[in-house]
Amino acid sequence: MHFYRVSFRDFERGSLNSNARSGSRRCGRFFFRNRIRAMPKLTANQLRFVDEYLIDLNATRAAEAAGYSKRTARQQGARLLTNVDIASAIQTAKQQRAERVEIEADAVLQEVYAIAMADTNGIVSFRRECCRYCWGVNHAYQFRSEGERSMARAAFQKRLAEARKAKVPRDMLPQFDDGGLGFRAKRDPHPECPQCDGDGHGRVFISDTRKLSPALRSLYGGVKHTKEGIEVKVHAKDRALELLMRHLGLLKEEVRVTVVDELAARLAAARQRRANGSQGGS
Ligand SMILES: [Zn+2]
Incomplete structure (x- = not known):
């Protein structure tokens, strides 16, 4: 065969x-x-x-x-x-x-x-987002939609009627706070906003983990429901970085120790040779 x-x-x-x-x-x-x-x-x-x-x-x-x-x-x-x-x-x-x-x-x-x-922000990020007064006309309350504004107006009319019934003085009557439409929560805060002083609201945002890039997928370690809320696990970047640096020879301490040891041994051997040589020569 x-x-x-x-x-x-x-x-x-x-x-x-x-x-x-x-x-x-x-x-x-x-x-x-x-x-x-x-x-x-x-x-x-x-x-x-x-x-x-x-x-x-x-x-x-x-x-x-x-x-x-x-x-x-x-x-x-x-x-x-x-x-x-x-x-x-x-x-x-x-x-x-x-x-x-x-x-x-x-x-x-x-x-x-x-x-x-990988940038951990791609999985979990802490964002500062605008408040309702950031981008409203004259920094008044900005509504998301016409429907939201109508509901607010109806509630306002009710409050106004109650105030009139209670004989609240004219200049103390509530005003309808209308900063127009178009509120979008993801916008950055307005730096001059008189309500939030440009800080907006802080919000923790967790990405849709089904749509992570391959690099972020490597970083992602799963998600867990706990008593405190959702816990997102990511693999330790510092450990990975250390491994990588070792592999690339960027972490020198151990190498230096070896070199020094080797050098010391060679110097000792050379000294010994010279000592032997000078003995032999005399
Ligand atoms: Zn604001």
């Missing part, structure tokens, strides 16, 4: 690039199918040996699993490993495995990067 080499490496890489995580699972299947064809001149038993050996790098166990007798499995395993074609097949598979791990690591690193760089 003979097998022929086909070009499958590029194919595997291609499938991985599109999506590192699901790609590696997908490639597992293709990898197996293509590897059988790709192995140069290996028998079915030898192929099985390679597959088994790659599981735990135990040649004796792999030889046994590949159908060689238990008694000679140890010698057979050692012999099979020295076969050039088998050794090359193992080498290739190991290299591919290393590449896959690297791509997985890249995907993890990208996730960490997303967490470190």
Whole structure:
């Protein structure tokens, strides 16, 4: 039984690039199918040996699993490993495995990067929004709609009638506070507003978490109802940032310690050499 080499490496890489995580699972299947064809001149038993050996790098166990007798499995395993074609097949598979791990690591690193760089405001933000008097005409009460204004006017008429009945002096009668229509809560406060002094109202806003960007999705850790209200969880940015800095070599303390230790050892060795040398010379 003979097998022929086909070009499958590029194919595997291609499938991985599109999506590192699901790609590696997908490639597992293709990898197996293509590897059988790709192995140069290996028998079915030898192929099985390679597959088994790659599981735990135990040649004796792999030889046994590949159908060689238990008694000679140890010698057979050692012999099979020295076969050039088998050794090359193992080498290739190991290299591919290393590449896959690297791509997985890249995907993890990208996730960490997303967490470190994402703006938490995209999930939960504290906003200052305008009050009813910020944008009303002459900073009078601004209504959202005509319906809202009619209801307020009706309530006002009732208050006015009661005041007249109670013989409230004319200049003390209530006035209808009408700053016009068009109130929108999301507008910024008016800096000169006499009611709120430009501070508006503070409001906590939680984004629709179904519509978060991929970066914010990485940051988002779920939501919980508590006695105090809704609790939004986000992954620790400082931890992600620290991991990222370590990976990029931006956290130097540990490195410096190693270098200093190494340097000290080398200097000591050099001093020792010089001492030995000067002794030898005298
Ligand atoms: Zn205001």
